[in-house]
Amino acid sequence: DVVMTQTPVSLSVSLGGQTSISCRSSQSLVHSDGNTYLYWYLQKPGQLPQLLIYKVSNRFSGVPDRFSGSGSGTDFTLKISRVEPEDLGVYYCYQGTHYPRTFGGGTKLELK
Amino acid sequence: QVRLKESGPRLVQPSQTLSVTCTVSGFSVTSYHVSWVRQPPGKGLEWVGAIWKGGSTDYNSALKSRLSISRDTSKNQVFLKMNSLQTDDTGTYYCAKHSTVGFDYWGQGVMVTVSS
Numbered sequence: 001d002v003v004m005t006q007t008p009v010s011l012s013v014s015l016g017g018q019t020s021i022s023c024r025s026s027q028s029l030v031h032s033d034g035n036t037y038l039y040w041y042l043q044k045p046g047q048l049p050q051l052l053i054y055k056v057s058n059r060f061s062g063v064p065d066r067f068s069g070s071g072s073g074t075d076f077t078l079k080i081s082r083v084e085p086e087d088l089g090v091y092y093c094y095q096g097t098h099y100p101r102t103f104g105g106g107t108k109l110e111l112k
Numbered sequence: 113q114v115r116l117k118e119s120g121p122r123l124v125q126p127s128q129t130l131s132v133t134c135t136v137s138g139f140s141v142t143s144y145h146v147s148w149v150r151q152p153p154g155k156g157l158e159w160v161g162a163i164w165k166g167g168s169t170d171y172n173s174a175l176k177s178r179l180s181i182s183r184d185t186s187k188n189q190v191f192l193k194m195n196s197l198q199t200d201d202t203g204t205y206y207c208a209k210h211s212t213v214g215f216d217y218w219g220q221g222v223m224v225t226v227s228s
Contacts, residue, residue: 001173039214041157048206048220049149049157054213092157096214099170101147106156 002027004093006104012112018081021107023093025074030097037096040069040078043106044089052091053078085111114138116146116207116219123225124197132222134190134207141165141183145210146190148181151221152203160205163190197226 003026013019029036040053051060053069056076066087068079080087088111093104120132134146141163148160161171163181171179180193190207204223208215 041215043157048218049215051214051216058213060213060216090156094157094159094214100172101159101162101170103149103157103159 001100002029002095002098002102004095004102004104006091006093006107008107009105010108010110012110013080013083014112015083015085017083017112018079019083019109020077020079021091021093021109023071023076023078023104025076025095027098028073029076029095030073035097036072038069038071038076039094039096040067041092041094042087042089043092044086047089049092080109083109114209114217116209116217118205118207118219118222120205120222120224122223123227125228126198126226128197129193129195130197130201130205130224130226132192132205132207132224134192134219136188136190136207136209139209140185141188141190142167142185146183147208147210147215148190148192149206149208149215149218150201150203151206152200155203160192162210199226202226 005024007022038056041049043049057069066081090106115137145164147162169181183190204221206221207219209217
């Protein structure tokens with residue numbers, strides 16, 4: 001199975017600041033069709049997970065441009081700029097390239 | 113309007129079988145894939161398995177021997193069955209709709225406690 005390793009496990013940021021989360025996969029996430037099926041989700045406290053980024057760098061509908069995804073192969077990053085209170089929660093990466101699908105362990109974003 | 117709703121028992125005894133139903137509306141389970149994702153209390157998300165729009169299934173490797181996912185296309189329902197439940201199977205079980213951009217809709221989840 002593909003292991004998704006997220007770092008750090010938790011992160012403290014100031015409102016208005018910038019931060020990034022790393023996600024590394026144990027195998028390349030490049031699919032035979034040429035796409036890289038790496039996604040980012042945010043689960044706010046007491047809420048359902050919500051899709052932020054699909055296929056590495058594409059923002060889902062309604063996601064502010066403060067969120068950006070990058071990376072390739074096995075190494076991916078989610079950057080959040082101008083952090084706002086509603087950005088707090090747990091971020092998960094997820095791979096949809098290999099079977100079985102797998103999530104990262106999560107990164108908790110808190111206020112400093 | 114897309115909706116997914118999980119239903120099932122809140123309490124299951126150890127070694128028994130869990131059966132959860134995901135009833136969907138606003139889309140057809142023959143047109144979109146549906147996954148099951150679970151989350152133990154205070155912990156992260158774990159992909160449990162999926163039924164693809166064509167009807168085939170895939171499962172989490174660690175759960176595969178205990179797990180079955182099926183569907184009733186006439187009722188637009190997806191079913192999860194997991195046997196030999198243990199206390200570490202306690203958690204919230206979600207069904208989620210796949211689109212080309214990922215899991216775009218989630219059910220509210222059903223909290224299942226495994227306890228005698």
